[in-house]
């Protein structure tokens with residue numbers, strides 16, 4: 031156990047038992063596959079194995095009581111600002127929104143009323159979600175917080191065949207399985223090595239093999255000098271290609287943390303970008319209690335742009351989350367005092383006092399205002415999410431410029 035793990039809260043007996051069951055399942059797959067599975071397959075099982083994976087199991091995940099906070103969980107102003115960009119895309123395409131990876135359903139519950147207030151409530155809001163447990167949670171969130179729109183929402187079992195409209199995905203790409211690699215200059219084993227997972231003495235541990243096929247080709251195309259460690263998500267690339275091919279008119283807006291390729295694979299960033307979240311602590315051991323931590327990796331936004339471009343889409347914009355939200359008017363929305371979730375005084379509580387010191391006493395208007403300012407500060411501050419998170423728009427048949435990229439568009443940096 032390293033120092034970081036020593037500082038992690040001890041999992042409950044139930045959580046340990048669920049993790050042990052998942053470890054047995056992963057171990058069985060390793061055995062069937064000849065003693066080794068890729069890290070990408072491990073991550074897929076750790077996050078999405080039915081009933082046991084991090085996203086498919088019953089843990090709280092999002093919000094103050096979960097493991098991490100995402101932008102829509104922080105404040106409804108995120109969804110309200112995003113709505114302005116979505117409205118522009120819908121007006122130029124078709125009244126359909128598809129949300130990929132809708133988490134708790136919070137963004138949908140904020141976006142639908144915000145779009146209605148802008149006079150462009152979509153006729154259909156379709157959700158693409160891998161986790162059955164999260165689907166149920168999204169249904170409950172929407173039934174409770176946006177019941178007037180519930181009958182417009184549908185859950186998809188597979189990617190849409192063809193579609194026009196606006197597809198959105200907040201923090202979805204970073205949650206897709208990624209391959210882990212080491213570019214080695216060891217005289218004993220030089221070249222590109224793929225890091226995978228084996229079972230040794232009953233414990234999951236990393237083991238390397240020479241990379242082959244599409245992964246090796248992708249690794250060789252990167253500006254990397256050995257020795258170096260990093261990740262490549264072939265799954266994210268093919269997911270974007272598939273969706274891009276099916277988009278007839280409209281745009282995909284993807285928000286995530288990551289960098290353009292030349293920055294992500296810069297020699298100074300040698301080391302894995304894998305990060306795990308457990309009870310608002312970040313650690314770097316994805317093999318620690320499989321199924322209990324979220325596992326993420328940084329997004330290569332150049333690869334995202336290339337995947338869209340190769341499938342015939344234009345890169346309509348790329349900028350920081352801060353620029354995007356400011357361009358979409360988050361400042362004005364804050365001034366107008368639209369910071370309350372349309373139903374609740376409690377959502378977003380804790381933002382000002384993370385980590386660990388819950389606010390006490392009734393929320394006053396001033397307190398709500400302070401919370402809203404604190405949340406927007408987290409969204410746009412360069413030291414928080416403002417620079418780390420980026421927004422990319424890929425589209426077809428949509429007139430430019432898009433509102434969110436009107437200032438500070440960095441497409442040239444990709």
Ligand SMILES: C[S@@+](CC[C@H](N)C(=O)[O-])C[C@H]1O[C@@H](n2cnc3c(N)ncnc32)[C@H](O)[C@@H]1O
Pocket residue numbers: 085092100101102103130131132133134137158159160161164199200201202205206269
């Ligand atoms: C980090 S969470 C973000 C949730 C939500 N968008 C938010 O911002 O709070 C990642 C989400 O992406 C979903 N997900 C991951 N891969 C997916 C895929 N290929 N298709 C659809 N959903 C996916 C997960 O199940 C989960 O809901």
